[in-house]
Amino acid sequence: MKLTNLSIKELLKGYKNNTFSPSEVTKAYLKKAKENNQKIGAYINITEDKAVEDSKSKFHSFGGVPMAIKDNIHVANVNTTCASKLLKNHKAIFNATVIKRLINCPVLGKTNMDEFAMGSSNETSAFYPVKNPWDLKKVSGGSSGGSAAAVAANLASFALGSDTGGSIRQPAAFCGVVGLRPTYGLVSRYGLVAVAPSMDQIGPLTKTVEDSAYVLSNLAGFDEKDAMTASPKTLDYTKSLKEDIKNVKIGLPKQYFTDYTNNEVRQAVNKAIRTLEKLGAKMVELDLSHTPYSVSAYTLLCAAEASSSLARLNGTSCKNTKIKGDYSKQCVNSRTEGFGIEVKRRILLGTHILNSTNYAEYYIRAQKVRTLVQRDFQRAFHSCDIILGPTTPTTAFPLNSKHDPLTMYLHDSYTTPASLAGLPAMSIPCGYDSNGLPIGLQLIAPHFKEQDILNVGHAFQLDTDYHKRKITNDEE
Amino acid sequence: MKITAKQLNEIASLSMLNIKQEEIDEYIKELDQVLTYADNLKKLDLDDVKPAKHCLFEERITREDKVVQLRSKKSLHNDINLKDTFIED
Numbered sequence: 001m002k003l004t005n006l007s008i009k010e011l012l013k014g015y016k017n018n019t020f021s022p023s024e025v026t027k028a029y030l031k032k033a034k035e036n037n038q039k040i041g042a043y044i045n046i047t048e049d050k051a052v053e054d055s056k057s058k059f060h061s062f063g064g065v066p067m068a069i070k071d072n073i074h075v076a077n078v079n080t081t082c083a084s085k086l087l088k089n090h091k092a093i094f095n096a097t098v099i100k101r102l103i104n105c106p107v108l109g110k111t112n113m114d115e116f117a118m119g120s121s122n123e124t125s126a127f128y129p130v131k132n133p134w135d136l137k138k139v140s141g142g143s144s145g146g147s148a149a150a151v152a153a154n155l156a157s158f159a160l161g162s163d164t165g166g167s168i169r170q171p172a173a174f175c176g177v178v179g180l181r182p183t184y185g186l187v188s189r190y191g192l193v194a195v196a197p198s199m200d201q202i203g204p205l206t207k208t209v210e211d212s213a214y215v216l217s218n219l220a221g222f223d224e225k226d227a228m229t230a231s232p233k234t235l236d237y238t239k240s241l242k243e244d245i246k247n248v249k250i251g252l253p254k255q256y257f258t259d260y261t262n263n264e265v266r267q268a269v270n271k272a273i274r275t276l277e278k279l280g281a282k283m284v285e286l287d288l289s290h291t292p293y294s295v296s297a298y299t300l301l302c303a304a305e306a307s308s309s310l311a312r313l314n315g316t317s318c319k320n321t322k323i324k325g326d327y328s329k330q331c332v333n334s335r336t337e338g339f340g341i342e343v344k345r346r347i348l349l350g351t352h353i354l355n356s357t358n359y360a361e362y363y364i365r366a367q368k369v370r371t372l373v374q375r376d377f378q379r380a381f382h383s384c385d386i387i388l389g390p391t392t393p394t395t396a397f398p399l400n401s402k403h404d405p406l407t408m409y410l411h412d413s414y415t416t417p418a419s420l421a422g423l424p425a426m427s428i429p430c431g432y433d434s435n436g437l438p439i440g441l442q443l444i445a446p447h448f449k450e451q452d453i454l455n456v457g458h459a460f461q462l463d464t465d466y467h468k469r470k471i472t473n474d475e476e
Numbered sequence: 477m478k479i480t481a482k483q484l485n486e487i488a489s490l491s492m493l494n495i496k497q498e499e500i501d502e503y504i505k506e507l508d509q510v511l512t513y514a515d516n517l518k519k520l521d522l523d524d525v526k527p528a529k530h531c532l533f534e535e536r537i538t539r540e541d542k543v544v545q546l547r548s549k550k551s552l553h554n555d556i557n558l559k560d561t562f563i564e565d
Contacts, residue, residue, distance in 0.1 A: 293516060332493065344493055347493065365518075365522060366517065374531065
């Protein structure tokens with residue numbers, strides 16, 4: 001039995017029956033992570049001693065499941081680098097709320113990411129890019145590329161990522177795993193290094209939809225340390241997981257099925273639609289007319305918020321300041337040396353549009369468009385229960401192939417609308433292209449209706465085996 | 477051009493960043509490209525649209541902020557120190 005191939009459900013069952021122990025499973029994952037990390041680059045830091053120690057602790061219902069954590073989420077006494085030179089020596093002094101809630105799960109390590117979660121290919125990491133486990137010449141997607149690759153290559157049982165404009169869903173689609181962005185406010189952001197606080201959300205990347213339900217059940221809920229957290233009614237998503245999706249109304253926005261989407265992606269999504277119809281779901285045509293404006297609005301708002309969020313980082317507390325001088329000079333030098341090009345680009349863009357001369361023309365206009373995107377969804381959910389479409393317009397693209405930022409931003413065309421509206425959205429594998437690269441199917445639900453997308457995703461996975469396909473060179 | 481070298485240097489200064497001379501053209505080109513693309517938002521009629529404040533649809537339900545006449549006798553009937561509609565200290 002390959003311990004690293006097992007789902008969370010299978011691991012918990014094995015622990016209960018004493019078939020194997022958390023220590024054995026953790027060691028198996030550590031061995032595999034150490035052997036494969038140089039090839040894939042999924043981890044920035046493998047925390048072997050901590051993982052072994054964590055696996056010895058006693059746990060109750062949900063625990064002993066080895067996890068990987070995106071390197072912008074604080075784990076006490078472990079470095080939080082955000083894949084940036086600026087924070088390469090920054091040690092976290094407290095656990096993020098999500099880590100506290102999963103305190104019985106051994107932390108295998110901190111996963112690679114786009115620097116400060118800015119990017120869609122995981123090539124902006126200051127350390128090394130993450131390679132797609134399905135094809136090492138392709139990107140993993142981003143910004144949670146390390147988390148997605150770690151789960152896809154069985155280097156972690158599950159991983160946590162963060163999603164601002166698609167940073168969980170897009171790499172999940174590229175790497176053939178399940179990536180869930182929860183409703184804004186369902187999961188505490190306390191201990192997450194902020195990029196765009198009005199959109200950031202922590203969520204799980206897992207092997208199956210059912211695993212996603214397990215992790216989300218443990219993450220969700222009010223946290224007094226994050227004023228934006230709500231207290232939803234259902235918190236055990238596994239108990240409420242249904243296989244029956246008869247008469248569920250699924251909306252198909254015409255804007256998600258244009259020629260902009262690669263033909264093979266469209267074919268796979270259409271096949272998934274037929275599968276769901278066979279299972280009893282009803283399809284409804286939708287018009288989300290402001291979808292084409294989402295990327296512009298998102299880019300402006302994200303840059304504005306990022307420039308503000310990162311203003312606090314001056315290098316003085318990061319132990320990597322080389323140049324001595326007066327305080328402000330030191331700040332400028334630290335930031336100039338410490339930030340990568342994409343981060344600087346977004347800071348400059350954000351500062352520019354928040355300038356009093358440009359504020360109304362760019363920032364306020366983008367916020368107004370955000371209102372329109374939200375209204376689109378509000379209207380749409382009067383006629384359907386969930387919305388379906390491709391997660392990305394293409395499958396994973398080659399490393400170093402996209403040189404201008406706009407082309408990269410446009411890759412998030414289908415993920416940014418849900419982010420602007422704060423909606424829960426999930427990417428699940430729904431096929432493979434002719435090169436064997438995974439294709440992602442995106443499901444979007446109304447606020448706090450995670451259960452609905454989990455049910456549809458679970459029913460889909462019970463009827464298909466896209467999530468079971470193994471990477472060819474995946475050897476124990 | 478949406479942005480000039482002078483503006484870029486001002487923004488960099490506000491952002492606490494140094495931009496090398498040889499980087500200026502590249503930054504201008506890239507920012508210009510993004511800002512030009514963002515011009516597609518100008519196609520929309522946004523005059524009557526309010527900017528989003530929050531990404532959840534639910535608004536906090538609050539009553540209209542206006543002065544109302546207290547139905548004083550009813551609301552204060554347990555208070556023994558009444559003088560007209562005021563409470564005597």
